[in-house]
Amino acid sequence: QKEVEQNSGPLSVPEGAIASLNCTYSDRGSQSFFWYRQYSGKSPELIMFIYSNGDKEDGRFTAQLNKASQYVSLLIRDSQPSDSATYLCAALNYGGSQGNLIFGKGTKLSVKP
Amino acid sequence: KAGVTQTPRYLIKTRGQQVTLSCSPISGHRSVSWYQQTPGQGLQFLFEYFSETQRNKGNFPGRFSGRQFSNSRSEMNVSTLELGDSALYLCASSWTGLEGNEQFFGPGTRLTVL
Numbered sequence: 001q002k003e004v005e006q007n008s009g010p011l012s013v014p015e016g017a018i019a020s021l022n023c024t025y026s027d028r029g030s031q032s033f034f035w036y037r038q039y040s041g042k043s044p045e046l047i048m049f050i051y052s053n054g055d056k057e058d059g060r061f062t063a064q065l066n067k068a069s070q071y072v073s074l075l076i077r078d079s080q081p082s083d084s085a086t087y088l089c090a091a092l093n094y095g096g097s098q099g100n101l102i103f104g105k106g107t108k109l110s111v112k113p
Numbered sequence: 114k115a116g117v118t119q120t121p122r123y124l125i126k127t128r129g130q131q132v133t134l135s136c137s138p139i140s141g142h143r144s145v146s147w148y149q150q151t152p153g154q155g156l157q158f159l160f161e162y163f164s165e166t167q168r169n170k171g172n173f174p175g176r177f178s179g180r181q182f183s184n185s186r187s188e189m190n191v192s193t194l195e196l197g198d199s200a201l202y203l204c205a206s207s208w209t210g211l212e213g214n215e216q217f218f219g220p221g222t223r224l225t226v227l
Contacts, residue, residue, distance in 0.1 A: 034215065034216075036218075042220070043201075043203055043218040043219060043220050043221045044156070044203070044218045045218070046215055046216070046217060046218075049215055088155075088156065090156075100146060100158040100161055100169050100171070101146070101148075101156075101158065101205075101216060102158070103148075103155055103156040103157075104155070105155035106155065
């Protein structure tokens, strides 16, 4: 069973701090990883994706991938109250000519003013 | 460019009925995937369509089916509705659905089964 695991939280950080969200995956064949943000009552919104080992930065967001440890993380710098949401980690289950996302259950982030 | 659209946004049905949900992907996207989201199970993959063909299927019973039209619009159908089918149904589109192509979600259809 291919799984993606996340700490459900809630993770609470003060405004301006760095929020660190973590995710592990079970399928070593997974190559692509995605972070989505989901506000309550809304659909998931893609934040960023990462394919290669190491760090990938986009504005206040940094995704980190360690394939040897099967670990993905998302850092949010200078956290804002508007970042309060559930963050979903997903691995692309790619098999030949098809692919689907396997999602973790999400980590709820709360940024306190 | 317009995003993924889903209709209807809300639906209330009773047990035993059937329902059809519609998804229009982002223009140019040929892959449409469907997911079910519930508080207990999170987001679970239902199936994916590309060029009118189902390419991939999740672990859902045969009551859940779908199809894709030549314009890439997709529909999913749930027959003989059960209380446990109450969920947010999301569709996501991407250019090919393969590695390297991000999936973008529509607003979802909230289905309530009474």
